[in-house]
Amino acid sequence: MKNIFKIFFSIWTITGIFLLTSSFSLSLNHAGDDKPWVVPESAKKLKNPVKATEDNVKAGKLLFSKHCKSCHGTGGKGDGSKSKELNTPCGDFTEKGFQSQTDGALFYKTKEGREDMPSFKKKITDEEELWTLVNYLRTFAPAGNKVEPDKQKTTVNEKKNTTENEVKKSTATEIQTTKEKVVIEKKDSAAMLMDSVSALEKSRIEGVLKLYEKALNASDTLAITALYTSNGIFIPPQAATAVGTDTIKASYKQLFKASKLNVTFSIEEIEISGNTAFIRAVSKGDHTLLENSQKVPEENKALILLKKINNDWKIYCYMFN
Ligand code: HEC
Structure with a gap:
């Protein structure tokens, strides 16, 4: 009788701890805008197979205008027309913190999305296009881009x-x-x-x-x-x-x-x-x-x-x- 009570008690405790932690992490998920966006190491290390040239950066610009500009704004400052309707700020692509990320990380974030940032896995199925977009995001760096002179x-x-x-x-x-x-x-x-x-x-x-x-x-x-x-x-x-x-x-x-x-x-x-x-x-x-x-x-x-x-x-x- 005592043993059964013990077992019940521990199941209770374990369930309790589990519920507590999961609700805690749930509340973290909605905790706000400053939550770091964790990119898996393997994704960070992915090499960009598309070399930036003036031509394909132009193609990237077209893709950006079509899919991203409404939120991220023409200059990548996160001030697109849709940005005001979102709960999360879109970030500023001209900032050092943004530009210091690897191509792989930007590719991953664009592909997967989170919360207000949509996933483009299904909308842009050609991975070459996603990499081309990453090359275009680089052009927002204040010192200009590293596009090869054509x-x-x-x-x-x-x-x-x-x-x-x-x-x-x-x-x-x-x-x-x-x-x-x-x-x-x-x-x-x-x-x-x-x-x-x-x-x-x-x-x-x-x-x-x-x-x-x-x-x-x-x-x-x-x-x-x-x-x-x-x-x-x-x-x-x-x-x-x-x-x-x-x-x-x-x-x-x-x-x-x-x-x-x-x-x-x-x-x-x-x-x-x-x-x-x-x-x-x-x-x-x-x-x-x-x-x-x-x-x-x-x-x-x-x-x-x-x-x-x-x-x-x-x-x-x-x-x-
Ligand atoms: C509906 C609005 C919306 C659209 C459209 C959109 N984004 Fe975003 N994007 C966001 C928001 C909001 C965030 C911030 C998300 C967060 O931090 O949780 C974000 C974040 C990002 C980030 C990560 C920023 C960082 O600081 O690391 C990248 C990269 C990105 N977007 C690229 C793109 C690209 C490329 C496109 C177009 C293919 C696009 N986004 C389209 C809203 C949007």
Whole structure:
């Protein structure tokens, strides 16, 4: 009788302790915002397989605008429009404490989420995209990012800068000539201004094709889709037409699964009219079939329609044969 009582008593005590501790830890779970977010060591050590380049950081920016900006804000300061409705502050991505975390930790937090921070496991199923996002989060670091300089981009930007300077210079000349009332010279500088503006647009469009060529030869699906408008169209020969980012991405993925390209584009014609433009180009080179490593020469003709969106030229429709 005494023994049974003892057993009952200890079961009671154990249950009691268990209930106490679990309610204690439950209350800790809701204790507030300062609770450290523990990331498993193995997750912290995960290596980022996606190297940050200017192209894919751009892709990361698009993903951030779509999925994260509403809470974390355009500048990553945690001041997005939705942030006011949350119980938890979103954190400040520009802070040292945030940036000192490993890529693996940021990947883990984005993937798993907790409380007000949603899990993106199901919304962004392509892990490459999650890593691309992590690379974009790095750009919020106050000292700027460590994005590798992209030679092509730099040349386009340099060109842009010099042309812009020329535009500024010619505006200055224009003002001066007006002062001197030399009407003919003023007309000339206005024409020069128009010429340099269209030269600038042309070189920016050439830059888009250069980036496309680079991404194509690197089998970089993310960089390619970032060059398209969100409602873009890809019309490959003897295959289905792809419309919209996801379908276009799938279409290129399939292409890159089958072969590795090595081509060079040469432009035959560029026409610009307002916010639309087209390029007629020829691509020459070869592709290697991945199943048997056979190299096949190729030559294609391409017609590319572009649209200027937020001051960036984007591919709206790409057709080749
Ligand atoms: C609905 C609002 C919301 C959205 C959308 C959102 N977050 Fe968050 N995020 C939060 C909140 C709130 C926290 C703080 C969570 C906590 O500490 O418990 C947070 C925390 C984080 C952290 C950890 C911050 C730290 O200090 O370590 C990362 C990393 C992060 N978010 C990345 C992202 C990324 C990337 C996206 C988009 C793919 C995203 N978040 C979308 C609300 C959001």
